[in-house]
Amino acid sequence: MEKRFTSKESNTWLRERMKKLGITSLSELSELTNIDRGSISRYFNQDREPSIHVIEPLCKALKVTPNELLIVLGAKAIDS
Numbered sequence: 011m012e013k014r015f016t017s018k019e020s021n022t023w024l025r026e027r028m029k030k031l032g033i034t035s036l037s038e039l040s041e042l043t044n045i046d047r048g049s050i051s052r053y054f055n056q057d058r059e060p061s062i063h064v065i066e067p068l069c070k071a072l073k074v075t076p077n078e079l080l081i082v083l084g085a086k087a088i089d090s
Contacts, residue, residue: 013087015084024054036051039071039072045068049064060083
């Protein structure tokens with residue numbers, strides 16, 4: 011069975027990553043990415059999968075690869 015991040019794990023990762031990068035809120039991440047704050051929240055709560063257009067800005071702001079982001083968002087198995 012494929013292991014994927016849970017929504018709780020995704021949220022924990024996001025909070026830790028933002029803290030490490032000095033990003034203080036989802037509103038600030040929203041400003042950095044030009045992605046609606048609510049959409050970012052839904053991605054990391056796994057209520058919605060990100061479209062191809064939001065992956066690059068999120069990767070740049072969070073300083074991660076697309077592969078890592080997709081794993082963290084639960085869209086891709088950890089073992090992949």
